[in-house]
Amino acid sequence: MIVLEAVSHDFEDRPVLAEIDLALPERRIGIVGANGSGKSTFARLLNGLVLPKQGRVLIDGVDTARDVKAIRRKVGFVFQNPDHQIVMPIVGEDLAFGLKARKIPKGEIDTRIDAALARYDLGHLRERPVHLLSGGEKQLVALSAVLVTDPEIVVFDEPTTLLDLRNRNRVAAAIDALPHPAIVVSHDLELIAGFERVLMIEDGRVAADGLPGEVLPFYRERMR
Amino acid sequence: MTIGLYHPGQSALHRASAGAKLSALVVVSLALFVAPSIWVALASVPIAFAVYLATGAPFRRLMAQLRGPAILLGLVFVFHLAFGSVAEGVLAVTRFATLILLASAVTLSTPVSEMAELVEWGLGPLRPLGVNPEKVGLAIALAIRFVPLIAEEFRHIREAQAARGLAANPLALIVPLVIRTLKSADELADAIEARGYER
Numbered sequence A: 001m002i003v004l005e006a007v008s009h010d011f012e013d014r015p016v017l018a019e020i021d022l023a024l025p026e027r028r029i030g031i032v033g034a035n036g037s038g039k040s041t042f043a044r045l046l047n048g049l050v051l052p053k054q055g056r057v058l059i060d061g062v063d064t065a066r067d068v069k070a071i072r073r074k075v076g077f078v079f080q081n082p083d084h085q086i087v088m089p090i091v092g093e094d095l096a097f098g099l100k101a102r103k104i105p106k107g108e109i110d111t112r113i114d115a116a117l118a119r120y121d122l123g124h125l126r127e128r129p130v131h132l133l134s135g136g137e138k139q140l141v142a143l144s145a146v147l148v149t150d151p152e153i154v155v156f157d158e159p160t161t162l163l164d165l166r167n168r169n170r171v172a173a174a175i176d177a178l179p180h181p182a183i184v185v186s187h188d189l190e191l192i193a194g195f196e197r198v199l200m201i202e203d204g205r206v207a208a209d210g211l212p213g214e215v216l217p218f219y220r221e222r223m224r
Numbered sequence B: 001m002t003i004g005l006y007h008p009g010q011s012a013l014h015r016a017s018a019g020a021k022l023s024a025l026v027v028v029s030l031a032l033f034v035a036p037s038i039w040v041a042l043a044s045v046p047i048a049f050a051v052y053l054a055t056g057a058p059f060r061r062l063m064a065q066l067r068g069p070a071i072l073l074g075l076v077f078v079f080h081l082a083f084g085s086v087a088e089g090v091l092a093v094t095r096f097a098t099l100i101l102l103a104s105a106v107t108l109s110t111p112v113s114e115m116a117e118l119v120e121w122g123l124g125p126l127r128p129l130g131v132n133p134e135k136v137g138l139a140i141a142l143a144i145r146f147v148p149l150i151a152e153e154f155r156h157i158r159e160a161q162a163a164r165g166l167a168a169n170p171l172a173l174i175v176p177l178v179i180r181t182l183k184s185a186d187e188l189a190d191a192i193e194a195r196g197y198e199r
Helices: A039-045 A068-074 A091-101 A106-119 A135-147 A165-177 A212-222 B018-034 B038-053 B059-083 B086-109 B112-129 B133-163 B170-194
Strands: A002-011 A014-024 A028-033 A054-059 A075-078 A153-157 A182-185 A197-202 A205-210
Touching: A002 A039, A014 A039, A014 A197, A014 A205, A028 A039, A028 A212, A039 A153, A039 A182, A068 A075, A075 A135, A075 B170, A091 A106, A091 A135, A091 B112, A106 A135, A135 A153, A135 A165, A197 A212, A205 A212, B018 B038, B018 B086, B018 B112, B038 B059, B038 B086, B059 B086, B112 B133, B133 B170
Parallel strands: A028 A182, A028 A197, A075 A153, A153 A182
Antiparallel strands: A002 A014, A002 A054, A197 A205
Protein backbone atom coordinates (compact mmCIF):
# COMPACT_ATOMS: atom_id res chain seq x y z
CA MET A 1 0.00 0.00 0.00
CA ILE A 2 1.08 3.57 -0.67
CA VAL A 3 1.11 5.96 2.26
CA LEU A 4 2.01 9.66 2.25
CA GLU A 5 2.68 11.19 5.66
CA ALA A 6 2.65 15.01 5.91
CA VAL A 7 4.38 15.30 2.51
CA SER A 8 5.45 18.73 1.33
CA HIS A 9 7.69 19.62 -1.56
CA ASP A 10 8.97 22.75 -3.25
CA PHE A 11 11.14 23.64 -6.22
CA GLU A 12 13.52 26.49 -5.40
CA ASP A 13 11.23 27.71 -2.60
CA ARG A 14 8.14 27.57 -4.82
CA PRO A 15 5.68 25.26 -3.00
CA VAL A 16 4.48 22.41 -5.20
CA LEU A 17 2.87 20.05 -2.70
CA ALA A 18 1.77 20.93 0.83
CA GLU A 19 1.10 18.66 3.81
CA ILE A 20 -0.41 15.71 2.03
CA ASP A 21 -1.60 12.82 4.19
CA LEU A 22 -3.00 9.89 2.27
CA ALA A 23 -3.33 6.12 2.33
CA LEU A 24 -3.90 4.61 -1.11
CA PRO A 25 -4.94 0.96 -0.86
CA GLU A 26 -7.17 0.91 -3.97
CA ARG A 27 -6.14 -0.90 -7.19
CA ARG A 28 -7.14 1.91 -9.56
CA ILE A 29 -6.57 5.52 -8.56
CA GLY A 30 -6.86 8.52 -10.86
CA ILE A 31 -5.20 11.89 -10.27
CA VAL A 32 -6.60 15.02 -11.90
CA GLY A 33 -5.66 18.66 -11.69
CA ALA A 34 -4.85 21.70 -13.78
CA ASN A 35 -1.43 22.18 -15.37
CA GLY A 36 1.05 23.14 -12.68
CA SER A 37 -1.18 21.88 -9.87
CA GLY A 38 1.50 19.45 -8.63
CA LYS A 39 0.04 16.18 -9.90
CA SER A 40 3.12 15.15 -11.90
CA THR A 41 5.32 15.84 -8.87
CA PHE A 42 2.89 13.74 -6.84
CA ALA A 43 3.34 10.87 -9.31
CA ARG A 44 7.14 11.24 -9.25
CA LEU A 45 7.15 10.98 -5.46
CA LEU A 46 5.76 7.47 -5.74
CA ASN A 47 8.84 5.89 -7.30
CA GLY A 48 11.47 8.12 -5.77
CA LEU A 49 12.12 10.31 -8.83
CA VAL A 50 11.29 13.17 -6.48
CA LEU A 51 12.00 12.88 -2.77
CA PRO A 52 9.81 14.93 -0.43
CA LYS A 53 11.40 17.92 1.29
CA GLN A 54 9.21 17.16 4.32
CA GLY A 55 7.27 14.07 5.35
CA ARG A 56 7.56 10.50 4.10
CA VAL A 57 6.31 8.42 1.20
CA LEU A 58 6.01 4.74 2.07
CA ILE A 59 5.49 1.96 -0.46
CA ASP A 60 4.55 -1.24 1.38
CA GLY A 61 6.29 0.22 4.38
CA VAL A 62 9.51 1.15 2.52
CA ASP A 63 10.47 4.83 2.73
CA THR A 64 11.30 6.18 -0.77
CA ALA A 65 14.03 8.37 0.73
CA ARG A 66 15.75 5.44 2.45
CA ASP A 67 15.81 2.70 -0.19
CA VAL A 68 15.18 4.15 -3.62
CA LYS A 69 16.59 1.04 -5.30
CA ALA A 70 13.91 -1.15 -3.69
CA ILE A 71 11.26 1.44 -4.57
CA ARG A 72 12.24 1.44 -8.26
CA ARG A 73 11.83 -2.35 -8.28
CA LYS A 74 8.37 -2.08 -6.73
CA VAL A 75 7.01 0.89 -8.67
CA GLY A 76 7.13 1.08 -12.46
CA PHE A 77 6.70 4.49 -14.06
CA VAL A 78 5.24 5.19 -17.52
CA PHE A 79 5.98 8.70 -18.78
CA GLN A 80 3.75 10.94 -20.87
CA ASN A 81 6.07 10.95 -23.88
CA PRO A 82 7.39 7.49 -24.74
CA ASP A 83 10.16 9.09 -26.80
CA HIS A 84 11.54 10.40 -23.53
CA GLN A 85 11.27 7.02 -21.83
CA ILE A 86 12.58 4.61 -24.45
CA VAL A 87 16.35 4.52 -24.04
CA MET A 88 17.57 2.06 -26.66
CA PRO A 89 17.16 2.37 -30.44
CA ILE A 90 15.63 -1.11 -30.99
CA VAL A 91 12.44 -2.34 -29.25
CA GLY A 92 13.93 -5.59 -27.91
CA GLU A 93 17.05 -3.79 -26.70
CA ASP A 94 14.90 -1.30 -24.83
CA LEU A 95 12.98 -4.01 -23.00
CA ALA A 96 16.31 -5.61 -22.12
CA PHE A 97 17.60 -2.32 -20.65
CA GLY A 98 15.73 -2.48 -17.34
CA LEU A 99 16.42 -6.20 -16.98
CA LYS A 100 20.16 -5.79 -17.51
CA ALA A 101 20.13 -3.04 -14.88
CA ARG A 102 18.70 -5.68 -12.53
CA LYS A 103 21.40 -8.21 -13.54
CA ILE A 104 18.88 -10.74 -14.88
CA PRO A 105 20.58 -13.67 -16.73
CA LYS A 106 20.61 -13.35 -20.55
CA GLY A 107 18.43 -16.42 -21.21
CA GLU A 108 15.76 -15.18 -18.85
CA ILE A 109 15.91 -11.72 -20.42
CA ASP A 110 14.97 -13.20 -23.82
CA THR A 111 12.08 -15.19 -22.38
CA ARG A 112 10.72 -12.23 -20.45
CA ILE A 113 10.96 -9.89 -23.45
CA ASP A 114 9.01 -12.35 -25.62
CA ALA A 115 6.32 -12.68 -22.95
CA ALA A 116 6.07 -8.91 -22.36
CA LEU A 117 5.72 -8.13 -26.07
CA ALA A 118 3.21 -10.95 -26.58
CA ARG A 119 0.95 -9.39 -23.95
CA TYR A 120 0.05 -6.58 -26.40
CA ASP A 121 0.67 -8.51 -29.66
CA LEU A 122 3.91 -6.60 -30.23
CA GLY A 123 6.15 -9.61 -30.84
CA HIS A 124 6.65 -8.61 -34.50
CA LEU A 125 8.19 -5.31 -33.33
CA ARG A 126 11.03 -6.86 -31.34
CA GLU A 127 13.72 -6.06 -33.93
CA ARG A 128 12.09 -2.82 -35.10
CA PRO A 129 13.82 0.58 -34.67
CA VAL A 130 11.84 2.57 -32.10
CA HIS A 131 11.72 5.75 -34.20
CA LEU A 132 9.71 3.92 -36.89
CA LEU A 133 6.83 2.99 -34.53
CA SER A 134 3.49 4.78 -34.26
CA GLY A 135 2.68 6.81 -31.13
CA GLY A 136 0.44 4.07 -29.75
CA GLU A 137 3.02 1.37 -30.43
CA LYS A 138 5.67 3.46 -28.67
CA GLN A 139 3.46 3.93 -25.61
CA LEU A 140 2.72 0.19 -25.48
CA VAL A 141 6.44 -0.57 -25.87
CA ALA A 142 7.14 1.87 -23.02
CA LEU A 143 4.51 0.09 -20.90
CA SER A 144 5.94 -3.32 -21.86
CA ALA A 145 9.42 -2.12 -20.88
CA VAL A 146 8.06 -1.30 -17.44
CA LEU A 147 6.03 -4.51 -17.05
CA VAL A 148 8.90 -6.74 -18.16
CA THR A 149 10.69 -5.81 -14.92
CA ASP A 150 7.70 -7.15 -12.97
CA PRO A 151 6.83 -4.17 -10.77
CA GLU A 152 4.19 -4.44 -8.06
CA ILE A 153 2.59 -1.06 -8.82
CA VAL A 154 2.51 0.99 -12.04
CA VAL A 155 2.31 4.80 -12.10
CA PHE A 156 1.25 6.51 -15.34
CA ASP A 157 1.90 10.20 -16.01
CA GLU A 158 -0.64 11.32 -18.64
CA PRO A 159 -0.26 8.18 -20.76
CA THR A 160 -2.82 9.10 -23.43
CA THR A 161 -2.17 12.82 -23.85
CA LEU A 162 -0.12 12.53 -27.06
CA LEU A 163 -2.20 9.81 -28.72
CA ASP A 164 -4.93 9.76 -31.36
CA LEU A 165 -8.26 8.14 -30.47
CA ARG A 166 -7.40 4.64 -31.71
CA ASN A 167 -4.08 4.57 -29.87
CA ARG A 168 -5.66 6.18 -26.81
CA ASN A 169 -8.18 3.33 -26.77
CA ARG A 170 -5.42 0.71 -27.08
CA VAL A 171 -3.54 2.20 -24.14
CA ALA A 172 -6.74 2.60 -22.10
CA ALA A 173 -7.57 -1.08 -22.70
CA ALA A 174 -4.03 -2.03 -21.69
CA ILE A 175 -4.33 -0.10 -18.42
CA ASP A 176 -7.77 -1.58 -17.81
CA ALA A 177 -6.46 -5.13 -18.26
CA LEU A 178 -3.42 -4.69 -16.00
CA PRO A 179 -3.42 -7.04 -13.02
CA HIS A 180 -1.22 -4.54 -11.14
CA PRO A 181 -2.46 -1.72 -8.94
CA ALA A 182 -2.21 1.45 -11.05
CA ILE A 183 -2.12 5.16 -10.34
CA VAL A 184 -2.92 7.24 -13.38
CA VAL A 185 -2.35 10.99 -13.68
CA SER A 186 -4.54 12.15 -16.55
CA HIS A 187 -6.53 14.91 -18.19
CA ASP A 188 -8.47 12.14 -19.94
CA LEU A 189 -11.44 11.94 -17.58
CA GLU A 190 -13.06 9.07 -19.47
CA LEU A 191 -9.94 7.00 -18.81
CA ILE A 192 -10.33 7.23 -15.04
CA ALA A 193 -14.14 7.38 -14.84
CA GLY A 194 -14.33 3.68 -13.93
CA PHE A 195 -11.58 3.80 -11.29
CA GLU A 196 -12.10 3.06 -7.61
CA ARG A 197 -10.89 6.45 -6.42
CA VAL A 198 -9.96 9.85 -7.85
CA LEU A 199 -7.88 12.59 -6.24
CA MET A 200 -8.06 16.16 -7.44
CA ILE A 201 -4.90 18.19 -6.81
CA GLU A 202 -5.16 21.97 -6.70
CA ASP A 203 -2.34 24.32 -5.74
CA GLY A 204 -0.37 21.44 -4.27
CA ARG A 205 -3.17 20.19 -2.01
CA VAL A 206 -5.76 17.44 -2.32
CA ALA A 207 -8.86 19.49 -3.07
CA ALA A 208 -11.16 16.51 -3.59
CA ASP A 209 -10.89 12.80 -2.87
CA GLY A 210 -13.51 10.17 -3.50
CA LEU A 211 -15.35 8.13 -6.09
CA PRO A 212 -15.05 9.29 -9.71
CA GLY A 213 -18.78 10.05 -9.73
CA GLU A 214 -18.22 12.57 -6.94
CA VAL A 215 -14.82 14.06 -7.80
CA LEU A 216 -15.01 14.38 -11.60
CA PRO A 217 -18.18 16.57 -11.71
CA PHE A 218 -16.59 18.79 -9.03
CA TYR A 219 -13.37 18.97 -11.10
CA ARG A 220 -15.28 19.84 -14.27
CA GLU A 221 -17.06 22.60 -12.39
CA ARG A 222 -13.75 23.98 -11.06
CA MET A 223 -12.28 24.05 -14.56
CA ARG A 224 -15.03 26.24 -16.00
CA MET B 1 13.51 8.86 -41.75
CA THR B 2 16.01 6.01 -42.02
CA ILE B 3 18.96 5.94 -39.69
CA GLY B 4 21.92 4.23 -41.32
CA LEU B 5 22.57 1.76 -38.52
CA TYR B 6 21.31 -1.66 -37.52
CA HIS B 7 19.03 -3.53 -39.89
CA PRO B 8 17.46 -6.65 -38.35
CA GLY B 9 18.10 -9.90 -40.19
CA GLN B 10 19.26 -13.51 -40.06
CA SER B 11 22.35 -13.34 -42.30
CA ALA B 12 25.68 -14.93 -41.42
CA LEU B 13 26.91 -11.45 -40.59
CA HIS B 14 24.05 -11.00 -38.12
CA ARG B 15 24.91 -14.31 -36.47
CA ALA B 16 28.60 -13.43 -36.08
CA SER B 17 29.60 -11.80 -32.81
CA ALA B 18 30.29 -8.06 -32.67
CA GLY B 19 33.81 -8.79 -31.43
CA ALA B 20 34.58 -11.06 -34.39
CA LYS B 21 33.24 -8.52 -36.90
CA LEU B 22 35.12 -5.59 -35.43
CA SER B 23 38.35 -7.62 -35.15
CA ALA B 24 38.03 -8.64 -38.80
CA LEU B 25 37.46 -5.01 -39.74
CA VAL B 26 40.62 -3.95 -37.92
CA VAL B 27 42.67 -6.72 -39.58
CA VAL B 28 41.40 -5.85 -43.08
CA SER B 29 42.04 -2.14 -42.48
CA LEU B 30 45.63 -2.77 -41.44
CA ALA B 31 46.21 -5.22 -44.29
CA LEU B 32 44.93 -2.72 -46.87
CA PHE B 33 47.22 0.03 -45.65
CA VAL B 34 50.23 -2.25 -45.23
CA ALA B 35 49.88 -3.71 -48.74
CA PRO B 36 50.81 -0.96 -51.22
CA SER B 37 49.36 -2.85 -54.24
CA ILE B 38 46.74 -1.00 -56.23
CA TRP B 39 45.49 -4.38 -57.55
CA VAL B 40 44.80 -5.66 -54.06
CA ALA B 41 42.89 -2.46 -53.26
CA LEU B 42 40.93 -2.68 -56.53
CA ALA B 43 40.03 -6.31 -55.91
CA SER B 44 38.90 -5.56 -52.37
CA VAL B 45 36.10 -3.19 -53.44
CA PRO B 46 33.77 -5.77 -55.09
CA ILE B 47 34.42 -8.19 -52.25
CA ALA B 48 33.52 -5.52 -49.68
CA PHE B 49 30.46 -4.60 -51.75
CA ALA B 50 29.35 -8.24 -51.71
CA VAL B 51 29.72 -8.29 -47.92
CA TYR B 52 27.71 -5.06 -47.74
CA LEU B 53 24.90 -6.60 -49.82
CA ALA B 54 25.01 -9.75 -47.69
CA THR B 55 23.56 -7.80 -44.76
CA GLY B 56 20.20 -8.28 -46.47
CA ALA B 57 19.10 -4.67 -46.00
CA PRO B 58 16.84 -3.32 -48.79
CA PHE B 59 18.89 -2.49 -51.91
CA ARG B 60 17.53 1.06 -52.18
CA ARG B 61 18.48 1.82 -48.60
CA LEU B 62 21.96 0.39 -49.15
CA MET B 63 22.47 2.55 -52.23
CA ALA B 64 21.05 5.64 -50.53
CA GLN B 65 23.52 5.21 -47.68
CA LEU B 66 26.42 5.27 -50.13
CA ARG B 67 25.54 8.63 -51.69
CA GLY B 68 27.27 10.74 -49.04
CA PRO B 69 30.47 8.67 -48.92
CA ALA B 70 30.56 8.59 -52.76
CA ILE B 71 30.66 12.40 -52.85
CA LEU B 72 33.43 12.42 -50.25
CA LEU B 73 35.44 9.84 -52.20
CA GLY B 74 34.98 11.91 -55.36
CA LEU B 75 36.53 14.89 -53.58
CA VAL B 76 39.42 12.74 -52.36
CA PHE B 77 40.04 11.56 -55.93
CA VAL B 78 39.96 15.13 -57.30
CA PHE B 79 42.40 16.20 -54.58
CA HIS B 80 44.83 13.46 -55.63
CA LEU B 81 44.45 14.36 -59.30
CA ALA B 82 45.33 17.95 -58.47
CA PHE B 83 48.20 17.34 -56.09
CA GLY B 84 49.35 13.77 -56.79
CA SER B 85 48.70 11.15 -59.47
CA VAL B 86 45.84 9.09 -60.84
CA ALA B 87 47.35 5.93 -59.32
CA GLU B 88 47.50 7.52 -55.86
CA GLY B 89 43.90 8.69 -56.24
CA VAL B 90 42.67 5.24 -57.25
CA LEU B 91 44.59 3.64 -54.35
CA ALA B 92 43.20 6.07 -51.77
CA VAL B 93 39.63 5.89 -53.06
CA THR B 94 39.53 2.09 -53.31
CA ARG B 95 41.00 1.67 -49.82
CA PHE B 96 38.49 4.05 -48.27
CA ALA B 97 35.60 2.59 -50.27
CA THR B 98 36.45 -0.88 -48.98
CA LEU B 99 36.61 0.32 -45.40
CA ILE B 100 33.37 2.29 -45.65
CA LEU B 101 31.53 -0.70 -47.13
CA LEU B 102 32.85 -3.11 -44.50
CA ALA B 103 32.25 -0.73 -41.60
CA SER B 104 28.70 -0.15 -42.85
CA ALA B 105 28.17 -3.92 -43.09
CA VAL B 106 29.25 -4.23 -39.45
CA THR B 107 26.90 -1.50 -38.22
CA LEU B 108 24.00 -2.78 -40.34
CA SER B 109 24.34 -6.28 -38.90
CA THR B 110 25.16 -5.47 -35.26
CA PRO B 111 22.60 -4.24 -32.70
CA VAL B 112 23.62 -1.22 -30.66
CA SER B 113 23.36 -3.22 -27.45
CA GLU B 114 26.01 -5.67 -28.73
CA MET B 115 28.28 -2.78 -29.70
CA ALA B 116 27.77 -1.22 -26.28
CA GLU B 117 28.51 -4.54 -24.54
CA LEU B 118 31.70 -4.86 -26.55
CA VAL B 119 32.76 -1.35 -25.58
CA GLU B 120 31.97 -2.13 -21.93
CA TRP B 121 34.07 -5.29 -22.12
CA GLY B 122 36.91 -3.48 -23.89
CA LEU B 123 36.97 -0.68 -21.33
CA GLY B 124 36.77 -3.07 -18.37
CA PRO B 125 40.54 -2.94 -17.67
CA LEU B 126 40.31 0.86 -17.31
CA ARG B 127 38.02 0.62 -14.26
CA PRO B 128 40.91 1.19 -11.82
CA LEU B 129 41.56 4.50 -13.63
CA GLY B 130 38.02 5.66 -12.87
CA VAL B 131 36.46 4.78 -16.23
CA ASN B 132 32.90 3.44 -15.93
CA PRO B 133 32.42 1.13 -18.95
CA GLU B 134 28.65 0.79 -18.42
CA LYS B 135 28.25 4.56 -18.62
CA VAL B 136 30.28 4.71 -21.83
CA GLY B 137 28.15 1.92 -23.31
CA LEU B 138 24.95 3.71 -22.30
CA ALA B 139 26.26 7.00 -23.73
CA ILE B 140 26.85 5.31 -27.10
CA ALA B 141 23.34 3.83 -27.13
CA LEU B 142 21.79 7.17 -26.13
CA ALA B 143 23.74 9.08 -28.79
CA ILE B 144 22.28 6.77 -31.44
CA ARG B 145 18.81 6.90 -29.88
CA PHE B 146 18.91 10.70 -29.96
CA VAL B 147 19.64 10.99 -33.70
CA PRO B 148 16.00 10.51 -34.84
CA LEU B 149 14.70 12.53 -31.86
CA ILE B 150 16.86 15.51 -32.76
CA ALA B 151 15.91 15.19 -36.43
CA GLU B 152 12.22 15.21 -35.40
CA GLU B 153 12.71 18.27 -33.16
CA PHE B 154 14.54 20.02 -36.00
CA ARG B 155 11.60 19.38 -38.34
CA HIS B 156 9.07 20.67 -35.76
CA ILE B 157 11.05 23.87 -35.14
CA ARG B 158 11.52 24.49 -38.84
CA GLU B 159 7.79 23.97 -39.49
CA ALA B 160 6.82 26.27 -36.60
CA GLN B 161 9.14 28.99 -37.91
CA ALA B 162 7.98 28.55 -41.51
CA ALA B 163 4.34 28.76 -40.37
CA ARG B 164 5.16 32.16 -38.87
CA GLY B 165 6.82 33.31 -42.06
CA LEU B 166 10.44 32.99 -40.93
CA ALA B 167 13.04 32.05 -43.52
CA ALA B 168 15.47 29.24 -42.70
CA ASN B 169 18.18 30.71 -40.48
CA PRO B 170 20.77 28.38 -38.92
CA LEU B 171 21.06 30.44 -35.71
CA ALA B 172 17.30 30.69 -35.24
CA LEU B 173 17.10 26.90 -35.66
CA ILE B 174 20.05 25.89 -33.51
CA VAL B 175 19.15 27.82 -30.34
CA PRO B 176 15.67 26.29 -29.83
CA LEU B 177 16.99 22.92 -31.00
CA VAL B 178 19.69 22.90 -28.31
CA ILE B 179 17.19 23.99 -25.63
CA ARG B 180 14.67 21.33 -26.62
CA THR B 181 17.35 18.66 -26.85
CA LEU B 182 18.60 19.50 -23.35
CA LYS B 183 15.03 19.30 -22.04
CA SER B 184 14.54 15.92 -23.71
CA ALA B 185 17.86 14.76 -22.26
CA ASP B 186 16.67 15.78 -18.79
CA GLU B 187 13.47 13.78 -19.16
CA LEU B 188 15.35 10.80 -20.54
CA ALA B 189 17.69 10.95 -17.54
CA ASP B 190 14.61 10.74 -15.28
CA ALA B 191 13.37 7.74 -17.25
CA ILE B 192 16.74 6.00 -16.99
CA GLU B 193 16.62 6.41 -13.21
CA ALA B 194 12.99 5.33 -13.02
CA ARG B 195 13.87 2.16 -14.91
CA GLY B 196 16.36 1.09 -12.28
CA TYR B 197 19.67 2.15 -13.82
CA GLU B 198 22.14 2.98 -11.10
CA ARG B 199 24.65 5.77 -11.51
